Amino acid sequence: MDVLSLFCGCGGLDKGFLEAGYNIIWANDFDKYAVQTYRENFGDHVVLGDINHITLESLPDFDVLIGGFPCQPFSMMGEEKGFMDARGTLFFRIVEIIKYKIEQNNKPRVVVLENVRRLSTHDKGRTFKTILRILEMDLGYKVFAKVLNSADYGIPHTRNRTYIVCFANDDAQFSFPEKQELYLSLQDLLEHNVDDKYFLSDKILPTILSDGTGGYKSKSEIDLKIARPLCATMAKMHRACQDNYVTQNSRVRRLTPRECARLQGFRDDFVIPVSDSQAYKQFGNAVTVNVSQAVAEQIKKILLDLGEWK
Numbered sequence: 683m684d685v686l687s688l689f690c691g692c693g694g695l696d697k698g699f700l701e702a703g704y705n706i707i708w709a710n711d712f713d714k715y716a717v718q719t720y721r722e723n724f725g726d727h728v729v730l731g732d733i734n735h736i737t738l739e740s741l742p743d744f745d746v747l748i749g750g751f752p753c754q755p756f757s758m759m760g761e762e763k764g765f766m767d768a769r770g771t772l773f774f775r776i777v778e779i780i781k782y783k784i785e786q787n788n789k790p791r792v793v794v795l796e797n798v799r800r801l802s803t804h805d806k807g808r809t810f811k812t813i814l815r816i817l818e819m820d821l822g823y824k825v826f827a828k829v830l831n832s833a834d835y836g837i838p839h840t841r842n843r844t845y846i847v848c849f850a851n852d853d854a855q856f857s858f859p860e861k862q863e864l865y866l867s868l869q870d871l872l873e874h875n876v877d878d879k880y881f882l883s884d885k886i887l888p889t890i891l892s893d894g895t896g897g898y899k900s901k902s903e904i905d906l907k908i909a910r911p912l913c914a915t916m917a918k919m920h921r922a923c924q925d926n927y928v929t930q931n932s933r934v935r936r937l938t939p940r941e942c943a944r945l946q947g948f949r950d951d952f953v954i955p956v957s958d959s960q961a962y963k964q965f966g967n968a969v970t971v972n973v974s975q976a977v978a979e980q981i982k983k984i985l986l987d988l989g990e991w992k
C-alpha cells in the first residue's frame with residue numbers, strides 16, 4: 683500500500699504505518715530540522731517545503747493519505763481561530779490534493795487524519811462538523827472518528843488525540859483498535875546516567891515546582907506514573923503542573939529527548955540528529971507510534987477483507 687504523508691514531522695505517524703507493512707513513498711514537512719530527523723531515519727522520499735507551494739502535479743499516485751495536520755488553531759492553548767487562521771486552512775490543502783487525485787481517477791482508498799482532542803468540540807463542534815461534511819459529502823468517504831489516548835496503547839503517556847479514518851469503499855466496517863493493558867510506567871522508560879544539564883538548579887526549582895497561577899491554576903506534581911502530554915514547547919521548561927519532571931538520585935530533572943522519544947513509542951534505534959530543543963519540539967508534536975501502528979493494522983484488516991490490500 684503506497685502512502686503519501688503530509689506534515690510528517692519526525693515521523694511518528696509514518697513509523698506506525700511502516701511497522702504495519704505500508705510503504706511510504708512521499709512525505710513532506712516545511713521544518714528543515716524535522717525533515718533532517720525524518721530523512722536520517724526513513725530515507726530520501728521526504729521533501730522539504732511548504733505544502734501550499736508544492737504543485738499538485740508533482741505528487742505521486744498513492745493509495746493512502748496520512749497527515750497530522752497542524753493543530754495550533756484548534757488546541758486549547760491556541761487562540762481558537764479555527765478556520766480563520768491560515769494554518770487552519772491546511773485542512774483545505776489536504777482537500778485540494780484529494781480532489782485533484784479524484785479528478786485524475788486515482789482516488790485515495792484511505793485517508794487518515796490526526797489532530798488535537800479539542801478538534802471535535804472547537805467552535806461548539808462546528809469546525810469538526812465542517813471537516814466531516816467535506817470528507818463525506820464533497821469527497822465521498824465513509825468516515826470514522828474517535829479520540830484515542832496513548833496510555834491505552836501500551837505507552838505511559840496521557841495523550842488524547844482525535845483520529846479520523848476515511849474509506850473510499852462504502853462497505854468498510856471499521857472499528858478503532860481495542861484498548862490494551864498498560865504494563866509500563868514513566869519510571870520504566872527513564873535513562874540512567876543522565877547528563878547534569880537535565881537536572882534543575884536550586885535557583886529554578888521553586889518556580890518549576892510552584893502550582894499554576896492565574897488562568898492556568900493547576901497542582902504541581904512530579905514523578906507521575908503516566909506522563910502528562912508532551913508538548914512542542916517543552917524546551918522552554920514549563921512548570922511541573924504542565925510538564926514532566928522526575929526525581930533521580932534525590933535530584934529533580936526534566937526528561938531527556940530520548941525519554942521523550944520513548945514516550946512517543948520510538949525505539950532506541952531511532953536516530954536523534956538535531957539539537958535538544960528541536961528534538962523536544964519534534965517529539966512534542968509527534969503522533970505516538972504505538973497508536974499509529976494499532977490504527978494502521980486495523981485499517982489493514984479492513985482492506986484485506988475488502989480485497990483492496992496490495
Ligand SMILES: C[S@@+](CC[C@H](N)C(=O)[O-])C[C@H]1O[C@@H](n2cnc3c(N)ncnc32)[C@H](O)[C@@H]1O
Nearest residue numbers: 689691693694695711712713732733750968969
Ligand atoms: C503536529 S506536527 C506532525 C507530527 C507528525 N505527524 C508525527 O507524527 O511526527 C505538524 C507538522 O506540520 C508541519 N507544517 C505546518 N505547516 C506546514 C506547511 N504549510 N507545509 C508543510 N509542513 C507544515 C510542521 O512543521 C510540523 O512538523
